Amino acid sequence: MNKTAMLAAALSTAMALPAAAQEVALGLGYADYHRQTAEDGAMFAVDYMHAPFHQKGRLSARFGAALEVQETGDVFAGVGISAVIDLNNDWFIENSVMPGAYHESSAGNDLGSAFEIRTLLAVGKRFRNGKAVSLAFSHKSNASTADENPGVNALALRWHIPLGG
Numbered sequence: 001m002n003k004t005a006m007l008a009a010a011l012s013t014a015m016a017l018p019a020a021a022q023e024v025a026l027g028l029g030y031a032d033y034h035r036q037t038a039e040d041g042a043m044f045a046v047d048y049m050h051a052p053f054h055q056k057g058r059l060s061a062r063f064g065a066a067l068e069v070q071e072t073g074d075v076f077a078g079v080g081i082s083a084v085i086d087l088n089n090d091w092f093i094e095n096s097v098m099p100g101a102y103h104e105s106s107a108g109n110d111l112g113s114a115f116e117i118r119t120l121l122a123v124g125k126r127f128r129n130g131k132a133v134s135l136a137f138s139h140k141s142n143a144s145t146a147d148e149n150p151g152v153n154a155l156a157l158r159w160h161i162p163l164g165g
Contacts, residue, residue, distance in 0.1 A: 022051040022062060024163060027136060029156025031070050037108040041071040043154055047096075047120075049082050051164075058086040066098050066118060068154075073105030076140060078118050090126040094134065095119075102140065112148035116140045122158065132160035 027045035045068045052060040064082040069075050078100020085093045102116040117140065124134025136158050141151035 022163065023049045023160055025049070025134070025158045025160045027156035027158035029136070029154050031074075031152050031154040033109055033152045034150040035108060035110075038150075038152075039072045039106060039108055043068055043070045043156065045069075045154075045156055045158070047082075047158070060084050060086075064096055064098065066096075066100070066120075068118070070105070070109075072109060074103065074109050076100055076102045076116060076118060078116075080118075092124050092126060092132070092134075094122040094124065094136070109152075110148070111140060111142060111150060111152060113142045113146035115145060116142050124158070124160065126160075130162040134158045134160065 025045075025047040027043075027047070029043050029045070030040070031043045032040050045066065047064060047066045049064040050062050052062040054061040061081060061083045063079070065077075065079045067075075067077050078098035080096060080098035082094060082096035087093065097117065097119050099115070099117045101114050102111055103114070104110045118138055120136050120138040122134040122136035124132045126132040134157075136156045138154045138156070139151060142149050
């Protein structure tokens with residue numbers, strides 16, 4: 001599958017999410033692989049966060065899913081839990097852990113296994129219309145469940161879009 005088709009598939013997935021969803025975050029960023037032989041590159045991400053299943057004070061927890069496509073052709077899809085801490089003046093901190101499947105485009109971008117875990121930490125600002133912008137740092141690795149665990153870091157600017165009513 002070529003890069004344009006993968007990007008189109010990711011965008012189609014974001015637009016087809018159910019209306020009961022809480023939020024979709026679209027991200028553009030850069031992935032930096034730990035291996036010297038790896039090919040770093042731009043990335044596109046779609047994160048889906050469902051309505052919270054737990055809320056207490058400023059903390060909410062919700063199930064989520066992530067799809068990331070690197071310009072090099074690497075793809076990650078995962079599901080897990082996302083937590084948000086609301087701060088003053090509509091600022092927030094988001095953290096998520098999403099185990100999933102990873103497919104590398106070349107041997108240099110191999111992360112050690114098809115099973116990888118993406119962790120994410122983001123700081124964002126919500127606007128009056130409910131949309132938000134955030135800056136996210138993420139890391140993917142197999143948590144040493146495989147013989148090799150080189151990992152990849154990414155930095156992305158994300159646009160959050162509330163869904164449903």
